[in-house]
Amino acid sequence: DLNTIHPRLKLSKGNRKISETTEEQKYPDHPERFTLYPQVMCEEALTGRCYFEVECEGGVSVAVAYKTSDRRESIMGVKNTFPALICQDGKLNLWWNNEITREFPVSDRSKRVGVYVDLEHGITLCEMK
Incomplete structure (x- = not known):
């Protein structure tokens, strides 16, 4: 879910693969975003x-x-x-x-x-x- 993904995680393969990166990704601010630990919720x-x-x-x-x-x-x-x-x-x-x-x-x-x-x-x- 792009609203919850931590900035050090990167989505690929049609949002089906997650990789941790050293470079922060540019995701829009969202109140549901994980901010402290690299985590993400599924979309559904x-x-x-x-x-x-x-x-x-x-x-x-x-x-x-x-x-x-x-x-x-x-x-x-x-x-x-x-x-x-x-x-x-x-x-x-x-x-x-x-x-x-x-x-x-x-x-x-x-x-x-x-x-x-x-x-x-x-x-x-x-x-x-």
Whole structure:
């Protein structure tokens, strides 16, 4: 969502890929923009069940949050009660309430993780080959 994207994040591939940059991007001011930490919300709200894939190259975080979550000072999964999947050092960690609650290894064969979200029943992870 161009209204929420942090200035050090860059969208590409039809707004389907996000990369962190050292150079700040020129996005118009918006009250929903993340300002402290490099984060972005998806353009459409998640409803019911949905699936997406995350490529774990470098450090990557994916969180499920409410649209009303704090954009000024929060880090998803760390400073609030929303879960976040953080891929770092060859592991995928599930953060919740400022602590790692689960740790999943990511193999060298695949750096892609499938995330299935069912808003009533929870989150399922699977390694993609």
